[in-house]
Amino acid sequence: MRTIAFIPVRCGSKSIPFKNIKLFCGKPLIYWPLRALEDCEAIDQVVVATDCEAIARVVQDFNLKKTTVYRRLAENATDTASTESVMLEYIAAATPQLQLSDVMVLVQATSPLTQTQHFEEALMQYQSEHLDAMLSCVNTKRFIWNKNGTPQNYDFYKRPRRQDFEGDWVENGAFYIHTVGGILKHQCRLGGKVGIYEMPEYTFVELDEPHDWITAELLMQQQLKQEVVLTNFKNVKIFLTDVDGVLTDGSMYYTENGDEFKRFHTHDGMAFELLRNAGIKTGIITSEQTDMVARRAAKLKVDYLFQGKRNGGKLAAAQEICQQEGVKLSEIAYVGDDVNCLELLQAVGVAACPANAVAAIKNIPNVLWLTKKGGDGAVREFAELILEAQ
Numbered sequence: 001m002r003t004i005a006f007i008p009v010r011c012g013s014k015s016i017p018f019k020n021i022k023l024f025c026g027k028p029l030i031y032w033p034l035r036a037l038e039d040c041e042a043i044d045q046v047v048v049a050t051d052c053e054a055i056a057r058v059v060q061d062f063n064l065k066k067t068t069v070y071r072r073l074a075e076n077a078t079d080t081a082s083t084e085s086v087m088l089e090y091i092a093a094a095t096p097q098l099q100l101s102d103v104m105v106l107v108q109a110t111s112p113l114t115q116t117q118h119f120e121e122a123l124m125q126y127q128s129e130h131l132d133a134m135l136s137c138v139n140t141k142r143f144i145w146n147k148n149g150t151p152q153n154y155d156f157y158k159r160p161r162r163q164d165f166e167g168d169w170v171e172n173g174a175f176y177i178h179t180v181g182g183i184l185k186h187q188c189r190l191g192g193k194v195g196i197y198e199m200p201e202y203t204f205v206e207l208d209e210p211h212d213w214i215t216a217e218l219l220m221q222q223q224l225k226q227e228v229v230l231t232n233f234k235n236v237k238i239f240l241t242d243v244d245g246v247l248t249d250g251s252m253y254y255t256e257n258g259d260e261f262k263r264f265h266t267h268d269g270m271a272f273e274l275l276r277n278a279g280i281k282t283g284i285i286t287s288e289q290t291d292m293v294a295r296r297a298a299k300l301k302v303d304y305l306f307q308g309k310r311n312g313g314k315l316a317a318a319q320e321i322c323q324q325e326g327v328k329l330s331e332i333a334y335v336g337d338d339v340n341c342l343e344l345l346q347a348v349g350v351a352a353c354p355a356n357a358v359a360a361i362k363n364i365p366n367v368l369w370l371t372k373k374g375g376d377g378a379v380r381e382f383a384e385l386i387l388e389a390q
Helices: 031-038 053-061 083-093 116-128 180-186 210-233 266-277 291-300 313-325 339-347 378-389
Strands: 003-009 045-050 067-071 103-107 133-140 168-179 194-198 238-241 281-285 304-306 332-335 350-353
Touching (some): 003 031, 003 083, 031 067, 031 116, 045 083, 053 067, 083 103, 083 180, 103 116, 103 180, 116 133, 116 194, 168 180, 210 378, 238 378, 266 291, 266 378, 281 313, 304 313, 313 332, 313 339, 332 339, 332 378, 339 350, 350 378
Parallel strands (some): 045 067, 133 194, 238 281, 281 304, 332 350
Antiparallel strands (some): 103 168
């Protein structure tokens, strides 16, 4: 039994001309699902079915090992032709090589956010649950109404909280799984006992209009950043952080007597203990110079404390740590939130920022956007990601 990924693509697109080979995050759109499939060990062959010479040339220029181009008939590449028509066409053409038990994974080129992990997990689930067919869905917790003013999926008199709401399963169009025999029997991409593979809600994006393209590229850019960062997590030997806006919420609190105080989060405090227990040394590098931070650093038992570091001083402090520990900047993780952290964040191997960081920091290539704000557990979130990778 073989597993074949099948991607039908056409040149025709009224809203976005040549959509399937239009540059998306610097690569033709179709490159992204092809890359994910090439990296999936469970996929034996990838077939791109197209009637378009331009698409065929682009795909062939990738020089991918598993991928071949199938020239589909023009009659099955019209605006009104169904996807099933080209699937059945291909099966008929490849019958001598195909077996009824072979698995076909119908993949949409317009779902660039699908990752290798999704294909691998779905195929494992498909086999373990002994399914006839499978489709990818997202679980959306949205309240849906009928046009006549009646709710479809909830009672508005008993409006549920989001965390208690089961939501609905919606096709995201990323991929469908069925056997060759099943497709022939049902004349459809699905049939028999159908299962659902759940994908993240951010994958529910359709590239139909130019504004969809902008949204999808932003999502993809963040995903690519995380991929790069995650590969470096296992190499982290030193964990460094800023203070204001990272370990704190960035606010300056004053008493009536003029005394300043800051709010720290206990979860962040535990992060330093967890890192220390894992053999990762820790440090604080901040632009301010206060006894308060010195006391907090002592309580956290950090290995390094540098205060009053401005105008490149933060990077210099990190380089000093590298010399003392015999490590490289690429083996340092740092989390910062404002422009005075910019130089250091650009230099380290793993860079992150809280959810409320300024735009200049969020726009640093490969910086990881944390979901928590400064002072609300962002440092703990970053530490746990690193510890999980190690």
